[in-house]
Amino acid sequence: MNAIELQGVTLRQGGRTVLSRVGATIEAGEFIGVFGPNGAGKTTLLRAILGLLRPTAGTIQVFGEAPRNGARIGYLPQKRSAASNLGLNGRDFVASAYEGTRWGLPILGAEGRREIDWALETVEARELARRPLSDMSGGERQRLLLAQALLGKPKLLLLDEPLISLDPRYQRNVVDLVRRVQRQLGIAVLFTAHELNPLLPAMDRVLYLGSGRAALGSVEEVVTGEVLSQLYGAPIEVLRIGGRILVVSAHGEIEADAHRHDGHDHNHDDHNHDHA
Amino acid sequence: MPIATTGMTTTTTITTTTMLDYDFMRLAFGAGFAVALVAGAVGYFLVLRNLAFAGHALSHVGFAGATGALLVGIPPFWGLLGFTLAASGAMGLLGEKLRGRDVAVGVILTLSLGLGVLFLNLYTSSASQATALLFGNVFGVSRTDLAALAALGIASLLALAAISRPLIFATLEPELAEAKGLSLRLVSVLFLLIVGIAVAEAVQVVGILLVFALMIGPAAAALQLTSSLKRGVLLSVLLAVGATWSGIALAYVTDWPPSFWIATLGSALYLAALAWRRMKSGAQR
Ligand SMILES: Nc1ncnc2c1ncn2[C@@H]1O[C@H](COP(=O)(O)OP(=O)(O)OP(=O)(O)O)[C@@H](O)[C@H]1O
Ligand SMILES: [Mg+2]
Numbered sequence: 001m002n003a004i005e006l007q008g009v010t011l012r013q014g015g016r017t018v019l020s021r022v023g024a025t026i027e028a029g030e031f032i033g034v035f036g037p038n039g040a041g042k043t044t045l046l047r048a049i050l051g052l053l054r055p056t057a058g059t060i061q062v063f064g065e066a067p068r069n070g071a072r073i074g075y076l077p078q079k080r081s082a083a084s085n086l087g088l089n090g091r092d093f094v095a096s097a098y099e100g101t102r103w104g105l106p107i108l109g110a111e112g113r114r115e116i117d118w119a120l121e122t123v124e125a126r127e128l129a130r131r132p133l134s135d136m137s138g139g140e141r142q143r144l145l146l147a148q149a150l151l152g153k154p155k156l157l158l159l160d161e162p163l164i165s166l167d168p169r170y171q172r173n174v175v176d177l178v179r180r181v182q183r184q185l186g187i188a189v190l191f192t193a194h195e196l197n198p199l200l201p202a203m204d205r206v207l208y209l210g211s212g213r214a215a216l217g218s219v220e221e222v223v224t225g226e227v228l229s230q231l232y233g234a235p236i237e238v239l240r241i242g243g244r245i246l247v248v249s250a251h252g253e254i255e256a257d258a259h260r261h262d263g264h265d266h267n268h269d270d271h272n273h274d275h276a
Numbered sequence: 277m278p279i280a281t282t283g284m285t286t287t288t289t290i291t292t293t294t295m296l297d298y299d300f301m302r303l304a305f306g307a308g309f310a311v312a313l314v315a316g317a318v319g320y321f322l323v324l325r326n327l328a329f330a331g332h333a334l335s336h337v338g339f340a341g342a343t344g345a346l347l348v349g350i351p352p353f354w355g356l357l358g359f360t361l362a363a364s365g366a367m368g369l370l371g372e373k374l375r376g377r378d379v380a381v382g383v384i385l386t387l388s389l390g391l392g393v394l395f396l397n398l399y400t401s402s403a404s405q406a407t408a409l410l411f412g413n414v415f416g417v418s419r420t421d422l423a424a425l426a427a428l429g430i431a432s433l434l435a436l437a438a439i440s441r442p443l444i445f446a447t448l449e450p451e452l453a454e455a456k457g458l459s460l461r462l463v464s465v466l467f468l469l470i471v472g473i474a475v476a477e478a479v480q481v482v483g484i485l486l487v488f489a490l491m492i493g494p495a496a497a498a499l500q501l502t503s504s505l506k507r508g509v510l511l512s513v514l515l516a517v518g519a520t521w522s523g524i525a526l527a528y529v530t531d532w533p534p535s536f537w538i539a540t541l542g543s544a545l546y547l548a549a550l551a552w553r554r555m556k557s558g559a560q561r
Contacts, residue, residue, distance in 0.1 A: 047455075050455045051457075052454065052455060068457075069455075069456055069457030070455040070456050070457065073455075075451075075452055075455045077449075077451035077452060077455070079451050081448060081449050081450060081451065082326065083447070083448040083449070086324065086499065087499055087500065087503050087553075088448070088503055088504075088505060088508075089503035089504060092503075092504060092505040092506075093448055096444045096445050096447075096448045096449060096505075097445060097448075097449055097452055097453075099441075100441060100442060100444070100445025100446075100449070100452075100453060100456065100458070101442055101445065101453065101456050101457060101458045102441055102442070103438055103439065103441060103442060104437070104438060104440070104441055105437055105440055105441060106440055106441040106444055106505075130503070131503075132503040148449065148452065
């Protein structure tokens, strides 16, 4: 069964059409990188898949059903909660999401405790369980959020910009982790990001959004000057250098994050050379 | 103190009057317990949700309600409760939009205080009514007052327990909770109604102006002292009860107002917890 099926989906947000008549089929167990400029509608699409936003036209199906209360979906929102500056420990934070919509006292029971242990272990965050959130680095918090998304053993993970504000080493770390978990559990992943390169080793296919449209396919098919120029509505060139991809606008402006990422890597290499 | 000592059979009778021999003191301790229990538990979630100032403002809205009730001749407590509930319901509906609206909340707070002053003036009562409302009058609690405080306290604790699981989820992970089908607005309204009751209760002990010390001080201290949620709530309740009882006892001994002592102890707890945390993280480095 397909994980996600979009048919002629139009999404409107705040009186504006964000996506118009988008179609896409994502299979179970696929790792999809979702890209596009700011405001392209990445977050809006994920919210629609969760059932938080109804399409004004077309249909969305998640495992053959209309989306309802994010059932069978693990979600890592882009908007981070303010809880991260509280002194609560990692375990209680993760546990808050375990059947958190049920009324009553937050008593976990043996099954709940096992599930939380499993999620923490899966993202290698056992040692974070007792530390306060306020003392953690961005990457450590990211792992806890991922553990939270895994509660309830979802068949689909929607990860909205999990790489934001992480350095290249940690970015690779998170991508590897998600890839490993995805393989191990056989789940589908939609992973939004602004940089292509860190995701290259992990992605099965890419979904590019822009100008209200979407392009889904392999990296070779989608990440080309022709396709991206259409989506961005501006001339775009794609350069491939040594297994890396640079997306360059014809105005001489390289996609900001791709540039930053590249720069970081060079510094890193130089650094190593100094020490060698 | 009559001490009878006779040679062979020694019967020593020492009669001292402790503070618990007085009815008003027993009532004060009882009322303080009922109120602190609720204030400690509710306050912890208020701090978690970053709504400390909103809680403070609620008590001021209650002042207009209480003085308005005096004016029309109903017991001030019911006016207080009615107004805090109405205001907290409205705040709950605003939900997320309330965050960062300190100016709007502050304006409503001042307006309510102003209205309260007007109502008091029209009522032309003695100043003692006003003082009791503003600074509390725990030594004036009657048996019926205590019964009402206990009943409301039990009801609000049960309600808090009933919503605690989704409340924690919605507080720590609002986006995720919403995605899982939880109505953030419903949780916010229910919680703030409970806050409304807790505030009306706390006013009975420490008064409108000092509610903050009882609801926020112990809770904020507990958040500094433990990273566990369960222990945090328990500690917050313990500290609130401790501060209230110590405050009442100290007031008996020193003859200074109990509200002064409770406010001082509540604030001192927070400062001490803050210092302790600093020292601990300093020692680790
Ligand atoms: N709640 C909202 N009300 C009104 N407009 C909204 C709302 N949420 C999003 N939008 C608009 O919808 C469009 C798509 O936003 P969306 O957040 O999906 O973009 P995105 O691709 O996730 O961008 P980013 O890379 O910045 O995260 C934007 O133009 C945004 O302004
Ligand atoms: Mg987004």
